[in-house]
Amino acid sequence: MKLVIKNVVDSAGKKIEIACDNGRIVDTKQVTNDFNVYDGKGLTIIPGLVDLHTHLREPGKEDAETVLTGSRAAVAGGFTAISAMPNTNPVADTAGVVEQVHRLGQVHGLCDVFPIGAVTVGQQGKSLSEMGAMNSSEAKVRIFSDDGHCVSDSLVMRRALEYVKGFDGVIAQHAQDPRLTAGSQMNEGAVSAQLGLKGWPAAAEESIIARDILLSEHVGSRLHICHLTTAGGVELVRWAKKRGVQVTAEVTPHHLLLTDETARSYDPIFKVNPPLRTERDVQALREGLADGTIDIIATDHAPHPAEDKECEWAAAAFGMIGLETALSISYLAMVQSGLISFSTLVEKLTTNPAKIARYEGHGSLATGNWANFALVDLAHNWRVEATSIRSKSKNSPFLDRELPAVVVSTFFRGTEVYSR
Amino acid sequence: MISHLLSISDLSKDEALNILDTAEELARVTETPVKKLPTLRGRTIVNLFFEDSTRTRISFEAAAKRLSADVINFSAKGSSLSKGESLKDTALTLQAMGADGVVIRHPASGAAARLASQKWMTGAVINAGDGTHEHPTQALLDAFTIRQHLKNSSGDLSDLSIAIVGDVLHSRVARSNVLLLSKLGAHVTLIAPPTLLPVAVNSWGVEVKYDFDENLDEYDVVMMLRVQRERMDEAFFPSEREYSRRFGLNGDRLSRLSEKSLVMHPGPMNRGLEISADSADSRKSVIVDQVKNGVSVRMATLYLLLGGN
Numbered sequence: 001m002k003l004v005i006k007n008v009v010d011s012a013g014k015k016i017e018i019a020c021d022n023g024r025i026v027d028t029k030q031v032t033n034d035f036n037v038y039d040g041k042g043l044t045i046i047p048g049l050v051d052l053h054t055h056l057r058e059p060g061k062e063d064a065e066t067v068l069t070g071s072r073a074a075v076a077g078g079f080t081a082i083s084a085m086p087n088t089n090p091v092a093d094t095a096g097v098v099e100q101v102h103r104l105g106q107v108h109g110l111c112d113v114f115p116i117g118a119v120t121v122g123q124q125g126k127s128l129s130e131m132g133a134m135n136s137s138e139a140k141v142r143i144f145s146d147d148g149h150c151v152s153d154s155l156v157m158r159r160a161l162e163y164v165k166g167f168d169g170v171i172a173q174h175a176q177d178p179r180l181t182a183g184s185q186m187n188e189g190a191v192s193a194q195l196g197l198k199g200w201p202a203a204a205e206e207s208i209i210a211r212d213i214l215l216s217e218h219v220g221s222r223l224h225i226c227h228l229t230t231a232g233g234v235e236l237v238r239w240a241k242k243r244g245v246q247v248t249a250e251v252t253p254h255h256l257l258l259t260d261e262t263a264r265s266y267d268p269i270f271k272v273n274p275p276l277r278t279e280r281d282v283q284a285l286r287e288g289l290a291d292g293t294i295d296i297i298a299t300d301h302a303p304h305p306a307e308d309k310e311c312e313w314a315a316a317a318f319g320m321i322g323l324e325t326a327l328s329i330s331y332l333a334m335v336q337s338g339l340i341s342f343s344t345l346v347e348k349l350t351t352n353p354a355k356i357a358r359y360e361g362h363g364s365l366a367t368g369n370w371a372n373f374a375l376v377d378l379a380h381n382w383r384v385e386a387t388s389i390r391s392k393s394k395n396s397p398f399l400d401r402e403l404p405a406v407v408v409s410t411f412f413r414g415t416e417v418y419s420r
Numbered sequence: 421m422i423s424h425l426l427s428i429s430d431l432s433k434d435e436a437l438n439i440l441d442t443a444e445e446l447a448r449v450t451e452t453p454v455k456k457l458p459t460l461r462g463r464t465i466v467n468l469f470f471e472d473s474t475r476t477r478i479s480f481e482a483a484a485k486r487l488s489a490d491v492i493n494f495s496a497k498g499s500s501l502s503k504g505e506s507l508k509d510t511a512l513t514l515q516a517m518g519a520d521g522v523v524i525r526h527p528a529s530g531a532a533a534r535l536a537s538q539k540w541m542t543g544a545v546i547n548a549g550d551g552t553h554e555h556p557t558q559a560l561l562d563a564f565t566i567r568q569h570l571k572n573s574s575g576d577l578s579d580l581s582i583a584i585v586g587d588v589l590h591s592r593v594a595r596s597n598v599l600l601l602s603k604l605g606a607h608v609t610l611i612a613p614p615t616l617l618p619v620a621v622n623s624w625g626v627e628v629k630y631d632f633d634e635n636l637d638e639y640d641v642v643m644m645l646r647v648q649r650e651r652m653d654e655a656f657f658p659s660e661r662e663y664s665r666r667f668g669l670n671g672d673r674l675s676r677l678s679e680k681s682l683v684m685h686p687g688p689m690n691r692g693l694e695i696s697a698d699s700a701d702s703r704k705s706v707i708v709d710q711v712k713n714g715v716s717v718r719m720a721t722l723y724l725l726l727g728g729n
Binding site: 185189195196201266311312313314315 | 507508526527529530531537538551553619621
């Protein structure tokens with residue numbers, strides 16, 4: 001389909017026209033009379049967002065989310081590429097499972113679904129999964145993670161980092177010392193002490209980050225730190241980057257906005273792993289994102305059915321959905337607070353993640369790239385309502401909140417796949 | 421008056437004192453041959469116990485019955501709960517049965533708060549112990565007992581020095597007592613090995629000591645907490661013997677307490693571990709009074725929440 005988007009501005013506010021043909025962005029000089037015109041007056045065009053941390057639950061927990069419903073949620077949030085975490089049932093630790101997930105994404109055709117492969121067999125942390133086979137499969141897996149489980153064994157982590165160097169892979173670590181966090185329910189601090197909920201100390205995250213930075217430096221491999229949540233973790237990554245270690249880091253929108261004070265309600269909608277931390281941590285994360293210590297924003301979209309949240313805190317599942325609110329929450333936390341420009345925010349949500357994951361043709365509106373983009377209304381607010389959430393699960397901590405930055409329309413390979 | 425009792429932090433100082441004063445009046449009823457008031461006639465109170473606690477359950481049961489309420493005991497064992505029924509479905513069931521008040525004991529911190537904050541049921545919720553969070557009626561009965569023995573002219577606990585000794589980290593009794601005793605003006609000192617104190621204990625506004633023997637004679641009240649033997653396996657302390665030596669109330673320490681001081685324990689006791697038999701049975705011990713006062717304080721709580729007007 002031939003299409004030209006007119007009367008829009010780019011993320012820096014500059015007037016721009018974007019033309020696409022055959023799913024790719026083409027030079028506007030090639031626009032002829034047979035191009036359809038989309039009048040985007042008042043809207044901002046951004047490259048389709050790229051998420052490196054999505055839980056789609058298929059196969060195995062289709063009552064919470066499927067590749068299809070997750071893709072719908074993604075495009076409603078302006079994403080055109082998402083990365084499916086391997087903690088499914090069966091675990092995505094073989095070429096067969098990753099190819100299945102990848103193929104489902106292609107069949108639905110709403111956005112790219114790039115599977116993340118498990119680092120170890122069954123995410124058990126013992127023996128390496130066949131990462132090479134997953135990489136050379138049709139799914140072309142480049143990111144490996146045991147997300148939800150930390151690769152806590154130092155030797156296994158070292159080997160994993162070394163092994164994926166052979167095909168330019170990256171290990172995305174969920175940094176959580178399992179012994180220090182057995183049975184943990186929330187951030188360990190003044191609030192947990194009062195509420196009598198078992199604490200998840202910042203040191204349990206930071207000690208793994210520190211170890212992995214040293215391992216990564218030693219073997220010269222790429223390390224990606226998932227969902228950084230503590231001020232100390234930001235400090236460690238800053239230090240590592242100064243030393244030239246190939247480390248990248250992500251932060252979730254919810255960790256940029258919410259603190260452990262929310263647990264006082266005992267409402268497990270705020271129960272998430274890693275947990276919401278303190279105001280001081282939130283400020284450090286925002287600063288780290290602003291100064292480039294933290295490279296990207298990733299959603300950690302974690303759908304759960306109602307019954308897993310309509311219960312007492314300790315019995316509830318960890319996690320919150322985030323695809324549909326990621327842009328708005330990040331905009332609120334980072335741009336409206338005056339810390340970074342909108343164009344820098346867009347880099348954190350698409351350009352940088354595409355670079356880390358080596359997703360070709362994603363992350364910018366350059367000619368020749370996939371015609372993946374979203375049209376955003378920055379002048380209006382919207383309200384998060386359970387009835388309009390596209391994800392199969394409704395476990396958002398932002399329900400009924402009025403948020404800035406409305407995704408009006410999303411295009412995937414030149415075709416409109418979402419319209420508000 | 422508040423509509424639920426979930427945490428001591430729900431109560432103002434005046435509300436807390438009102439409960440204690442009301443309990444004193446109601447205690448007189450228990451002295452008469454017919455130990456019953458018609459106040460809650462026709463009201464239904466459910467004792468919803470997800471955790472075994474015969475002591476607390478019968479205390480609430482006695483309190484409700486002395487106020488003429490109908491009492492239903494609903495325990496996890498032998499009910500649909502053991503088949504994995506959710507808190508929500510249990511609450512909906514109780515609502516359908518017309519419970520006016522629910523006394524809940526639950527192993528999960530915040531379970532009582534969940535029951536009260538969701539729209540599953542309309543009755544008053546009384547927290548009878550939720551995980552390692554709080555046990556507000558225990559703190560109220562402790563304050564009542566202290567006031568009974570060490571009454572001052574202001575009716576509160578100002579100028580009293582109270583030590584709470586033992587596993588503060590896992591103790592809901594400690595959390596409620598820290599809040600209530602401080603609210604009533606007492607000077608509270610927590611004494612425990614650092615492993616059994618929350619890391620953020622300095623935010624509680626109380627004194628913390630690691631040495632039980634230091635200034636032992638200055639406490640007006642020594643409240644011993646139960647130590648669960650399985651904590652030893654989780655590396656909280658090296659051995660029962662070491663714990664008992666450093667943090668147990670033995671005969672030697674008992675003899676060094678001041679003349680008028682009180683020894684308390686919320687029960688059930690591990691005699692020989694955190695408290696020696698001679699301490700538990702000494703004339704300083706008010707442990708049996710605590711049990712007795714529990715009924716009066718729970719009567720006052722039910723009366724004020726359910727039938728006060």
